Amino acid sequence: AQKVTQAQTEISVVEKEDVTLDCVYETRDTTYYLFWYKQPPSGELVFLIRRNSFDEQNEISGRYSWNFQKSTSSFNFTITASQVVDSAVYFCALSEAGRGAQKLVFGQGTRLTINP
């Protein structure tokens, strides 16, 4: 069975600090996708990234970066120079990488609060 663990329930930092959100996953699949979503107070799920299990290269997008370590089954997310607008709940998710319907298994989420 697939499982995603986000051990950090809540994180609070001061603006401009760097912050890392942890994600550890379990799966028996040899190929899979990992995702990060942002859920602002308005409630929608905002897609941030999808990473294929074959691609272990780290990715950077502006102030966001992701570190995928297959050896430790982790897919951590770092926000550099955090801003108040980054305040949200962040979810890590996992799906099997097939060609059919692929359900997402979500972690419990990390509530990130950026204080001015």
Added chain:
Amino acid sequence: EPEVTQTPSHQVTQMGQEVILRCVPISNHLYFYWYRQILGQKVEFLVSFYNNEISEKSEIFDDQFSVERPDGSNFTLKIRSTKLEDSAMYFCASSPWGGGYTFGSGTRLTVV
């Protein structure tokens, strides 16, 4: 950019009433999904749908729930007799062949 549209954005219903949540997936997508998020909790998979039938469902998706694609564009989730514990945000999603997910903005269901 194409989007998944959900209506209504918020629905209040009396306990025991039937409710239908509506979704319009992206037109060239093949797979459709419903997820549920109880307030303050994680997002949970309910059901996936392909080729006019359910391809997978979770334990949550019991006989109270049903899904339908009544025409070429809509995808609906019906809850037959709502309970207080059905209060949640319901997300619809769709994906094309080969992966990639798009979520709708959700319907907040409140059962009173």
